[in-house]
Amino acid sequence: MTTARGVHPAAAPAVPLATLLVIAKEPRPGRVKTRLTPPYSPHEAAALAEAALADTLHTAAATPAAHRVLVLDGSPGPWLPPGIEVVRQCGGGLDARLAAAFAHRPGPALLIGMDTPQVTPELLDVDFTGCDAWFGPAADGGFWALGLADPGPAEALLRGVPMSTPETGAVQRERLRAAGLRVRELPCLRDVDTAADAAEVAALAPTGRFARRLAACGPGVRS
Template sequence: MTTLLVIAKEPRPGRVKTRLTPPFTPEEAASLAEAALADTLHTVAATPARRRVLALDGDPGPWLPPGFDVVPQGGGGLDERLAAAFAACSGPTLLIGMDTPQVTPELLAVEFGTPGAAYDACFGPAADGGFWALGLSDPDPALLLGVPMSAPDTGAVQRARLVAAGLRVAGLPPLRDVDTATDARAVAAAAPHSRFAARLDRLRAATAR
């Protein structure tokens, strides 16, 4: 069975989702980030897994459901922090971030790296050119180190790294990260019953008053 790994920041104003400001205030952006994180963690909690790990920059809050092992993020760039998060795991591990509250247990229940599986890795591209999911049968940090992050070709470079290592890669459906207000509206529309969509609706209603 797979280890599910979430990498996230504590949703504090001014530290998360800064590209949502404006139109949202830092406090509102952090509130949306908290809702997205809560949606993500509860989806992971509802997905069968060998282990559930949260690699966290900051401190846990009431948004954290039971059943997670919390480990601190390492330092350095995002590639180094992702590599360190994988290093805290063993066996087939699927990494996701806190930016896709529309994710479902069905999307996370991918088979790879197990006896009889057709794939050694899985890869979920993001609409912005990055990736929302990365699964490794053997969580080797070297597969991430040096990959340029937050660039238009991040996803392409990361997938090419997997293929160059001789891994058979299963593709997951593309998802949209929440980075901008436009993203937030699109993701809320895709997951209308999520905490994220409800939080966005409340913020919109407060602004309209």
């Protein structure tokens, strides 16, 4: 399209990612990845969670964003790379904790968890030009990413969404659309919840910390 004088109109300015948020638990035995036990021991499950978190945070560090923030339940450890700010998670259910995570920084933000170590910087480098939200569905019916151009309404958009159910993603997506937001979708990814998930995700990122840790764990203990 051109103007009457044959000059191309100026393109809309890009709206880059201001803040990349990672919400996570400190990887301690008995507190994380409990669905991996069995076949893995609680210590093996925690080691796998630590590897997944480290992969995720190193990907976050390599993603263009003005701020990178880990919203953590627990204390940071040697798995934390440089350049990541750490803030404490609030209490309450997961819906409340996700909503509160968006309050840490103004401007366009993308929130992810620690369960998709196969994620890449290219997937996370979202542009909000022409949209109000990004939504990343998960293969189990949940979601692995949620981006908001304006984090202000996060409380209303997330509070009350039933978490950890096969309908979580569908309900959250409908919340966004019912609010009149223009939503773009990221690719569907598989969360690491079970041993089968772990094997599939490791195969997708065979050189990552998670895949190496899984190989070191072997087949796990017998149930």
